[in-house]
Amino acid sequence: MNIVIFGPPGAGKGTQSNFIVKKFKLHQLSTGELLRKEIRDNTELGQKISSIINSGHLVSDIVVSDIIEKYISNNIYKDRLIFDGFPRNLNQANILNKLLKKYDQKINIVLKLSVSLKTIKKRILERRLLEKRADDNEEIAIKRYETYEKNINPVIDFYKQTKLLKVVNGETSISKISDEISALIEGI
Ligand code: AP5
Ligand code: MG
Helix, strand or coil, X not given: CCEEEECCCCCCHHHHHHHHHHHHCCEEEEHHHHHHHHHHCCCHHHHHHHHHHXXXXXXXXXXXXXXXXXXXXXXXXXXXXXXXXXXXXXXXXXXXXXXXXXXXXXXCEEEEEECCHHHHHHHHHHHHHHHCXXXXXXXXXXXXXXXXXXXXHHHHHHHHHCXXXXXXXXXXXXXXXXXXXXXXXXXX
16 A cells, blocks of 8 residues: 655654555654755765755755656665655656556655644744754745645645545644544555
C-alpha cells in the first residue's frame, strides 16, 4: 500500500505520517525532511536550496522527483511508502504517477488534511520554540501557506478524478484525526 498525505504547512502531515508508519508498517518519505537534511549536511544541493526553502517557495520539481525516485525504485520500500508533502503541484502529481507505473506500483489512498490559516500560524509558532526550523516564523509560514494555495487546486482535482481523495478535518485532536485516518485506510 502506498499513501499520499498532503495539506498546508502545520496541517499535521508529519504527525499523522508517524502514526501511520507505526500502525501500518510503512515508510515515511517527507520531501521537506529530506531537503532539510541536505541543508544540515551542507551538501551542494543543500547550499542551492536553502534560500528557496527559507523563503517559503517550492524547490524545483526535478530536484524532488529525483529524491522520490530513489525510494520508489528501491525494493525495500516497494508498496510501503507514505508520501508526506509530495506532490505539491500538478506536474509533481503526474511525475508521481509515471514513476509508480515505471516501478509497477500505485497509490491506494490520498489524504488531504484541511486546516485554517489561523490554526497553522498557532501551530507553527508553537513548534518554532521546540524544533527551531529556519522556515518557522509567521512571515514565512504565511508565504508557505500562499505557495500551497497557489499550486494545490489542480492536485486536488487530479485525485478527485481518480476517486482516491479523502478529505480529513485537521483541526481536531491528533488522536481523533489518527482514528479517522486509520478507519479510512482499513476501509480500502
Ligand atoms: P515541509 O517540510 O513539507 O513543510 P510544510 O508543508 O510547510 O509542512 P510542515 O512540516 O510545517 O507541517 P506538517 O503538515 O508536517 O505538520 P506537523 O505534523 O509537523 O516542506 C518544507 C519546504 O520544503 C517547503 O516549503 C518547500 O520549500 C520544500 N518542499 C518540500 N516538499 C516539496 C515538494 N514536493 N516540492 C517542492 N518543494 C518542496 O505539525 C505541525 C505542528 O502542529 C507540530 O508541532 C505538531 O505537534 C502540531 N500538531 C499536529 N497536529 C496537531 C493537531 N491535530 N492538534 C494540535 N497540534 C497539532
Ligand atoms: Mg512536515
